[in-house]
Amino acid sequence: MFTRVAAIAVVASTAILASLTGCAGTPVDSTTPVVTDVWLRAIPDIEVDGDMTGMFMTVENTTDEDVYLIGGTTDGTYTSDALDAHEVVEVDGEMVMQDAEGGILIPAHGTTQLMPGGYHIMFWNLTQNIPVGADVHATLNFSNGTSVEVHAAAMTVEMGQETYVPNGSGMTP
Amino acid sequence: MGERDSRSDAGITRRDLFWGAGIAVGSAAIGDRVGQVVRTTEFETVVGSAIEPFYGEHQAGVRTGMQAHGVFVAYSFSTNCNSETLAGVLRVATSEAERLTRGEPGLSDTDPELAANPARLTITFGLGHTVFAVDSGMGLSSQRPIGFDELPAFSFDRLEPTWSEGDLLVHVAADDPLTVSHAVRHMTRVVSSIAKPHYAQRGFVRAQGVAPLADVPRNLFGHVDGVANPTTDAEFDSHIWAGADAGWFAGGTQLVLRRISMKLPEWDTLGSKDKEEAIGRRLSTGAPLTGKSVHDRPDFDAVNSRGLGVIPEFSHMRRAHTGEGRQRFLRRPFSFDDGFFPDGTPNVGMLFAAYQQNTTEQFLPVQQTLADFDILNLWTTPIGSSQFLILPGCDAGGFVGETLLG
Numbered sequence: 249m250f251t252r253v254a255a256i257a258v259v260a261s262t263a264i265l266a267s268l269t270g271c272a273g274t275p276v277d278s279t280t281p282v283v284t285d286v287w288l289r290a291i292p293d294i295e296v297d298g299d300m301t302g303m304f305m306t307v308e309n310t311t312d313e314d315v316y317l318i319g320g321t322t323d324g325t326y327t328s329d330a331l332d333a334h335e336v337v338e339v340d341g342e343m344v345m346q347d348a349e350g351g352i353l354i355p356a357h358g359t360t361q362l363m364p365g366g367y368h369i370m371f372w373n374l375t376q377n378i379p380v381g382a383d384v385h386a387t388l389n390f391s392n393g394t395s396v397e398v399h400a401a402a403m404t405v406e407m408g409q410e411t412y413v414p415n416g417s418g419m420t421p
Numbered sequence: 422m423g424e425r426d427s428r429s430d431a432g433i434t435r436r437d438l439f440w441g442a443g444i445a446v447g448s449a450a451i452g453d454r455v456g457q458v459v460r461t462t463e464f465e466t467v468v469g470s471a472i473e474p475f476y477g478e479h480q481a482g483v484r485t486g487m488q489a490h491g492v493f494v495a496y497s498f499s500t501n502c503n504s505e506t507l508a509g510v511l512r513v514a515t516s517e518a519e520r521l522t523r524g525e526p527g528l529s530d531t532d533p534e535l536a537a538n539p540a541r542l543t544i545t546f547g548l549g550h551t552v553f554a555v556d557s558g559m560g561l562s563s564q565r566p567i568g569f570d571e572l573p574a575f576s577f578d579r580l581e582p583t584w585s586e587g588d589l590l591v592h593v594a595a596d597d598p599l600t601v602s603h604a605v606r607h608m609t610r611v612v613s614s615i616a617k618p619h620y621a622q623r624g625f626v627r628a629q630g631v632a633p634l635a636d637v638p639r640n641l642f643g644h645v646d647g648v649a650n651p652t653t654d655a656e657f658d659s660h661i662w663a664g665a666d667a668g669w670f671a672g673g674t675q676l677v678l679r680r681i682s683m684k685l686p687e688w689d690t691l692g693s694k695d696k697e698e699a700i701g702r703r704l705s706t707g708a709p710l711t712g713k714s715v716h717d718r719p720d721f722d723a724v725n726s727r728g729l730g731v732i733p734e735f736s737h738m739r740r741a742h743t744g745e746g747r748q749r750f751l752r753r754p755f756s757f758d759d760g761f762f763p764d765g766t767p768n769v770g771m772l773f774a775a776y777q778q779n780t781t782e783q784f785l786p787v788q789q790t791l792a793d794f795d796i797l798n799l800w801t802t803p804i805g806s807s808q809f810l811i812l813p814g815c816d817a818g819g820f821v822g823e824t825l826l827g
Contacts (some may be wrong), residue, residue: 287528380614381509405529
């Protein structure tokens, strides 16, 4: 049974500083990237669809400094593993995904799109199915020490099913 | 106004330009520059950028002024569809549809460039009978709205399974065919985890900018269709939208979608007088045979010198007439023209979409009267029939279907 929380996109975007000082809900720290349009690939059946998935979003950096999206954590509902920041690159003519070294760049005053076939936040070792419409929680961590709480709606997508290649070794999961 | 600097238009929405200023420019152009196509950069995207609101008490796509292109896509549920998976899919389908109607790509859109021109796009969701069947596994059999009963077989029906039934309806319409195609493709992806396409029935009316908005649409017989439609809030509340007493279904409406094949070669052998008497209206103006203009009330008591009804007993208008009574429903017909059958006869007709509070009280008796006798049956054959509950609308943050499944 899913929660009845409004599913799509965004949500509470709260600087760590703000939450530490008990100010959640107050205007966001301007150094915190703005995360919108969050969703992830539904995995209706782990046995059939595999036990990993990717989360996608738009991240805007309004500051003068480059920031990196370095990974995240979840509330443990669907995986107890940490979330990794991934990129998809071409290796020997084949598109493979791997850890984004140092994180996913969100350029100063720029926007980065995480999408199937490109940058994504990786969920490993799913412990239960993620049906379409499920509301999936994550906390995203950035290189400048800020973090953002997001809720993503699970959706069907057919693209971007690359092989995972740890450290570019060519190993498949 | 054609020379007007577009930069001075601040405060006027593009919609205003389309419905107001755009029309003024059109008529000025006819007077001043006969024979020339007038195109200015100001107006060339007014059709494409127009937006119909998505959220509200009722879904868009019912009371909405008809768009040029419409398609009814029916899906069949997969075995894994239950009330929980259906709720999840409708949740994301709602938010994805809302984005598309604003000209924003869906989040999982594989072709975001195709979403840029909404052209009054509406995406309307409905559920078929199977949802409420005792053996559906949905557990919703006690939730079936009053009057949403399966229609009986009519004597003139030649229904083909290809064009009938369906578990889930996504009705997509816009003033641009590429926008419609893209929206259908994306919504099919969005629902694909629980439902597979059963049919797509495509139809059309006139494109925007071709005829005055006040014109009643014409069907392929050349006749106006939908003259007696309800138009006011009060009429929609009393005849079309389910009321507060409908519980979870309040704000919804019941759709009967009939695919009507037209025998145009036979129709074409008729003279104008026969064509007019078959319907009971004049071809030129659309006026009843007893009146002068299209919205004149038909006088069914008027008789000619031989004592016969001026509007013949056999005419479609007389047989289908409901007046202001309980049976009145909303007609929203699209024409279809799908080319030719292998024997050379045209594959043409009408997607007859009828919306009402209560199918059994409103649509059924009218349909039975037509089935019993209607001269138009000589040139028409129903070849498909589907019934859907058009779900109530929702507000931002909610989803279509939440009152049933949330």
